[in-house]
Amino acid sequence: MTVSKAPAHPRPRRAEDELVRRLDEQAAVISALTERLAALEAECARLRGETRAGQREVLRRLEELRPAPGAPPAPEDHAAALPSEVPVAAGDAVPAADYVRLVSRVKAIVRTLVPVGSVVAVASRGDESLVDLDGRIGWHYPRNADGRWAGYHPHDSAAAVAHIEELRRHGVRFVLFPATARWWLDYYAGLRRHLESRGRLVLDREDTCALFALDN
Numbered sequence: 001m002t003v004s005k006a007p008a009h010p011r012p013r014r015a016e017d018e019l020v021r022r023l024d025e026q027a028a029v030i031s032a033l034t035e036r037l038a039a040l041e042a043e044c045a046r047l048r049g050e051t052r053a054g055q056r057e058v059l060r061r062l063e064e065l066r067p068a069p070g071a072p073p074a075p076e077d078h079a080a081a082l083p084s085e086v087p088v089a090a091g092d093a094v095p096a097a098d099y100v101r102l103v104s105r106v107k108a109i110v111r112t113l114v115p116v117g118s119v120v121a122v123a124s125r126g127d128e129s130l131v132d133l134d135g136r137i138g139w140h141y142p143r144n145a146d147g148r149w150a151g152y153h154p155h156d157s158a159a160a161v162a163h164i165e166e167l168r169r170h171g172v173r174f175v176l177f178p179a180t181a182r183w184w185l186d187y188y189a190g191l192r193r194h195l196e197s198r199g200r201l202v203l204d205r206e207d208t209c210a211l212f213a214l215d216n
Helices: 015-066 094-113 157-169 191-199
Strands: 121-124 134-138 172-178 199-203 207-214
Touching: 015 199, 094 191, 094 199, 157 172, 157 191, 191 199
Parallel strands: 121 134, 121 172
Antiparallel strands: 172 207, 199 207
16 A cells, blocks of 8 residues: 655745845835935035025124114214124034034145135135135135235125125135135125136035136
8 A cells, every 4th residue: 555645845944034024124224214314414404504594684684784875873872883894794603623624624625626826815704724725825805905804794795796806906816615604605696696707616515615716
């Protein structure tokens, strides 16, 4: 008598199934992290935009406080009229270590993109380290006749353009806006148009600087 054999069953694939399950879990984690990173980047962009808008609003309100041409000082403040230029705004609070790294990045870009001996106008807010450019000649922008930082921001785009043209006549060939001064390009929209039409944008990195060449 012949004994029939039970049908053969496939061998368990527990190890393969476990590997597939883990890969699926890791893919889900990566997908979630990617979405979170995109959300954080969007939030950072929103906050940067709000910061720039806040800076423009501060300068706008300072402009509103300026008396009209020829108007006498307010009765309660005869001692000091507002200056004809926009005073320096507080700007972003940048940790000292981050600012040192920013200045280092700016200098590295200048060394790479600006020929030795060129004169560079820098929206420096008076920081001497930003005009010490390793073989290039850094000038404060705006500056006084003696070369020192003028201590104010231009009144409007027309004043900013007029001053940069004066500096051009005295040899400036590049204009640099560090990350801490990139708001100039929004607030002084006419200056940006002038730099793009009378020169060219060499580099614009939001975390470092915007650099224009005045070679047209």
